[in-house]
Every structure is written in structure tokens, then in C-alpha cells.
Amino acid sequence: MAKAQKKPKTLHYLKADFDDLDGKQSETLESYLRKAYDELPYVDQRKVEFAGKTWFGNWFDEDRKGYFLFQFSAAVLGEDATVIPTDELSVEKMELRTAQAAEGNEFSDGDVICCVVNNDIFVCCSVLRVEAIPAYLLALFTEAQLDEHVASLQINRPANFEKIKVIKESGVHSIRLDAALDSPAFDRLDRVKKKGLLRTMIADLTQRDKKLVEAMRASRGQVKLQISIPKKGDVTQTNWANDVAEEILDGEDGYRIETNDGKIITQKDITISKKERLEPFGKSVFRTEAVNKLVEFKNEILNPQRRW
Incomplete structure (x- = not known):
């Protein structure tokens, strides 16, 4: 055999x-x-x-x-x-x-x-x-x-250990978050402890202008949030962007992070x-x-x- x-x-x-x-x-x-x-x-x-x-x-x-x-x-x-x-x-x-x-x-x-x-x-x-x-x-x-x-x-x-390591070593150039406003996740915003950056902003928007958000939900609108950090930004900006990126790895669904040296990190890289x-x-x-x-x-x- x-x-x-x-x-x-x-x-x-x-x-x-x-x-x-x-x-x-x-x-x-x-x-x-x-x-x-x-x-x-x-x-x-x-x-x-x-x-x-x-x-x-x-x-x-x-x-x-x-x-x-x-x-x-x-x-x-x-x-x-x-x-x-x-x-x-x-x-x-x-x-x-x-x-x-x-x-x-x-x-x-x-x-x-x-x-x-x-x-x-x-x-x-x-x-x-x-x-x-x-x-x-x-x-x-x-x-x-x-x-x-x-x-x-x-x-x-x-969150992916290697990707966190890349974020720390290379720094974050931009962060993009995508979300559908008709997602069931947004109906439970007040009950979720770790909302993440995008959900927190949507929750704030809901409190400020509920009619706008309801209209966007009815139309199955998409919310896209992009944050770009100058490559020559100060230390405070850089540290904040890195912290946000690490938080997103652990708590958001649809994201795209680009590092200063061009590496792309997406949700598929989470395991x-x-x-x-x-x-x-x-x-x-x-x-x-x-x-x-x-x-x-x-x-x-x-x-x-x-x-x-």
C-alpha cells in the first residue's frame, strides 16, 4: 500500500x-x-x-x-x-x-x-x-x-495581525467605508456597543436629520465615507489615522485601507x-x-x- x-x-x-x-x-x-x-x-x-x-x-x-x-x-x-x-x-x-x-x-x-x-x-x-x-x-x-x-x-x-503590522510600519494614506442604509445593522444602532466609525457617524446623522436618512434608506442609498491623510501630515494626524484603521479592522464590514506605500487592505484579509x-x-x-x-x-x- x-x-x-x-x-x-x-x-x-x-x-x-x-x-x-x-x-x-x-x-x-x-x-x-x-x-x-x-x-x-x-x-x-x-x-x-x-x-x-x-x-x-x-x-x-x-x-x-x-x-x-x-x-x-x-x-x-x-x-x-x-x-x-x-x-x-x-x-x-x-x-x-x-x-x-x-x-x-x-x-x-x-x-x-x-x-x-x-x-x-x-x-x-x-x-x-x-x-x-x-x-x-x-x-x-x-x-x-x-x-x-x-x-x-x-x-x-x-483583526489580521500582519495587516496591523503593515499599518503600523507604513502608515495610513486613506480609509474608505461603504455601507447600505437599508442594512438591518442600522436598525439596531442604539443597541450596538461597538458601532465603528461609519455607524457612529450614521447614528449622529440620524439624530440630526431623520427625514434625510429615512429617504436614503427608502431609496436603498449607499453611504461612502473616505478619509485621506496627507503623507506629510503631523504625528497627531498619522496616529489618529492608524488608530482608526485598526479599529475598522476589528469592527466594520465594508472597508478599503490604503497605506502610504500603496498596500491595499480589505475585509477579505481579516483571517x-x-x-x-x-x-x-x-x-x-x-x-x-x-x-x-x-x-x-x-x-x-x-x-x-x-x-x-
Whole structure:
């Protein structure tokens, strides 16, 4: 049998966000994970049910200094796997078959390996998607009776680290924001805490001239806001533009940022990820290799000045 080729994998960088109940900013996702796994030391205690699957917190490593590692997997208990009878190909038609897992085993529906530093999360998914992470974590924290502390947990994609770096190094020449006034987002302006620059300006305009805004909404008008900064502007202008650009990366939908050296940043560049090729382990990858790549990715993002 030919050796399986390495799997192309995308490592993702995510951020955890939740309300800090004690107001001291003393707890992070990493600290809550350590508490949860201390409270639930055995796999059968970390078995949870949701979305029609059974989820297992099958592995963790709490001994690494400065970060916490864990892996979880999913299965539909008792479900057979569909197989292709490749020994019967000299026919016009062929029926697929099913195979049962060995006794005492279940077929995996995928797994996720995570490296967590404070509220930064570095992820390697096999079959499962990153959207499974918050659901699994909330179920895990419920089992550990920590759910009231992290009930507001959200896992988000942060603004692009490399693009922020470009903004800081090159400076901002212009910022353009586009928005449709009939968008549902503008009907909830007063209820959104982080409105962003354009939404804040629309909210102010609404208060000043409601008839104008309603007329533009009815006509499905488009609002375009462009800010241009002189390349030889003073430090205050430059710093303000850079701050606005970073805020836009994190909170606006339709934007185009041009730097002083001509680089263009758009919404499509919002995801921080890294491509790797890893040895396959069934439909997954070898955990040790994946962990090493995640730690390497972590260092590149959080400690870019260091050489590893």
C-alpha cells in the first residue's frame, strides 16, 4: 500500500471574549480551562452531548509553561462507516457498503487540537470546524460547574495581525467605508456597543436629520465615507489615522485601507491563518506534530521578535 501523502492543514488564530464577572480581569480562557480539567481529570467526565453527537475531551497537557493544550473529538455512537468496495470495480454499477467499528470503539467524526495562551487560541481542525470550539467549551464548563463565569463566551477571528503590522510600519494614506442604509445593522444602532466609525457617524446623522436618512434608506442609498491623510501630515494626524484603521479592522464590514506605500487592505484579509502539511493519522493528523506546529504558530504571532 502506498504511503499516504501529507495532509494540507490550515492553522487558525482565534480570540476568546467573555464578560469578566469579578471585574479584575484576572481570569482568562486559559485559567478557566485549567480549572475545568482539574475538576474533570478523566475522559468519561469530559464526555458531553450536543448537536446530535457525543464529544470527548480525550487529551490535554497542563504542564507546558505559558500555554495549555487540549484535544477534543466527536462521534455518533453506534453509527457505521460507509465504505467503497474497491475489489469489485470491473462492473458497470457498484453499491456502497457499511462497516462497523471494532467492539469497544466508535468511528471519529473529527477532532480539534488547541493551544491556548490567556485568551489567544491556536487551532488545528480535522473534519470538524472551528465553530465547534465554543459549543464544546461551554458544555465542558457546564460539566465543571464553571458555566456561569463563561456564559458569554465567544470565539472570534481577530483583526489580521500582519495587516496591523503593515499599518503600523507604513502608515495610513486613506480609509474608505461603504455601507447600505437599508442594512438591518442600522436598525439596531442604539443597541450596538461597538458601532465603528461609519455607524457612529450614521447614528449622529440620524439624530440630526431623520427625514434625510429615512429617504436614503427608502431609496436603498449607499453611504461612502473616505478619509485621506496627507503623507506629510503631523504625528497627531498619522496616529489618529492608524488608530482608526485598526479599529475598522476589528469592527466594520465594508472597508478599503490604503497605506502610504500603496498596500491595499480589505475585509477579505481579516483571517489570520497558516498553511501546513502534516502526516495523516486516519482522517486526522498526528497530535505531536500538530502541537509542535501550533506552538510554532503561537510564537510567530505572539512573539514575532523572537527566533525559534
